[in-house]
Structures are given as structure tokens and as C-alpha cells.
Amino acid sequence: MNQEFECLVGQKIRQLRKQRGLTQEQLAAQLQTNGCDVTRSALAKIEVGQRHIYLDELKLLSCLLQVSYEELLSGEQPSKVST
Numbered sequence: 001m002n003q004e005f006e007c008l009v010g011q012k013i014r015q016l017r018k019q020r021g022l023t024q025e026q027l028a029a030q031l032q033t034n035g036c037d038v039t040r041s042a043l044a045k046i047e048v049g050q051r052h053i054y055l056d057e058l059k060l061l062s063c064l065l066q067v068s069y070e071e072l073l074s075g076e077q078p079s080k081v082s083t
Contacts, residue, residue: 007049012072014047016065027064036060 017027024040024047031038036057038046045051053061062069 003049006052009053009073010047010049012074013061013065016067016072017047020065030064031057031060034060034064 017024022030024043028038028040028043031043038057042051046053046057058069058072062072065072
């Protein structure tokens, strides 16, 4: 993936995580519990496009966030979520 696309995917993951009321720590714990070695720090880097996301991580995020791959990889700018 190119850098711009990775940033968009990361923003989408962040948006979906926040919509579900999860912190980075909570989502990272769910990933770890289900076999992906993703720390809170690694998740933070994914969300800002500083770390590549692997296929197994993407698959599990799709499941945990209850969205399709297409939604995660849409390449569309996510709408803003207030912090």
C-alpha cells in the first residue's frame, strides 16, 4: 500500500474504533487475545499511517470492528469524529 492509502485506512480504523467506544488499549487487547501481536503503540502508528498493516491484522480488525474489508479498504476519507 502507498503512504496516502495507509493513512486513509488508519483513519478509517480510528473512526470505527471510536464509534464503538473503544480505546486504543482496548482494541489492542482484543487483537492480542485473538492472536495478533499488536500493542497500543503499534495500533496508534497504524491509525496515523506510520506502520504497515498485515493481512491477518486487517482480517481480525474487520471482525472485531464488525465491518467488511471493503469498508476498511474503501480508500474514502472517513468523516470526522470528535475527540
